[in-house]
Amino acid sequence: MTVITTPHLNFRGNARAALEFYHSVFGGQLIALTNEDTYSVEIPEEAQQIKFGQVVGENGFQVMAYDVPSSVEYDQGEKSLFVSVRSDSAEEITELWGKLTQGSTIIADLAPSQFSPAYGMLKDAFGVVWVLDVAVAYDQS
Structure with missing residues (x-):
C-alpha cells in the first residue's frame, strides 16, 4: 500500500492562474476542470472557476487546487500553511x-x-x- 500526501490549496477565483504558474515552475501534467465541466455550476458567474485542479510533475511534485465558491465563507489567513x-x-x-x-x-x-x-x-x-x-x-x- 502506498500513501501520498498532496497539498490541496484553496483560492477565491484565481486557482487556474495559480495552477498555470505552478505548472510553469514544476512542469508535468496540468488538469483544470471548471464548475461547468463538472456540471456543478451554482452561480453562473463562477462557471469557469476551478472545481478540481492539479499539477503532477515528473519529479514527484504534486499540488491540487480549487476555487472556493463565493457562497462559502473563506479566509486564506496569513500563514495558514x-x-x-x-x-x-x-x-x-x-x-x-x-x-x-x-x-x-x-x-x-x-x-x-x-x-x-x-x-x-x-x-x-x-x-x-x-x-x-x-x-x-x-x-x-
Whole structure:
C-alpha cells in the first residue's frame, strides 16, 4: 500500500492562474476542470472557476487546487500553511527557487542554514507560502 500526501490549496477565483504558474515552475501534467465541466455550476458567474485542479510533475511534485465558491465563507489567513519543497540537489532547489520567486515576496533568501545547504521561504503572488530546501540526513546522536 502506498500513501501520498498532496497539498490541496484553496483560492477565491484565481486557482487556474495559480495552477498555470505552478505548472510553469514544476512542469508535468496540468488538469483544470471548471464548475461547468463538472456540471456543478451554482452561480453562473463562477462557471469557469476551478472545481478540481492539479499539477503532477515528473519529479514527484504534486499540488491540487480549487476555487472556493463565493457562497462559502473563506479566509486564506496569513500563514495558514507552508508548502515544503525538498530535494537532495541544491541545483534543483536553486532552479525551482528562481522560477517561484517571480512575482513573490521573499521571506528568507535562499542560502545555507544551520540545517540545510540551501533554505529559503517566499510568499507567491497567490498568497501561498513556500519553503524550499535541500534535505539532508539528520544525525540524532
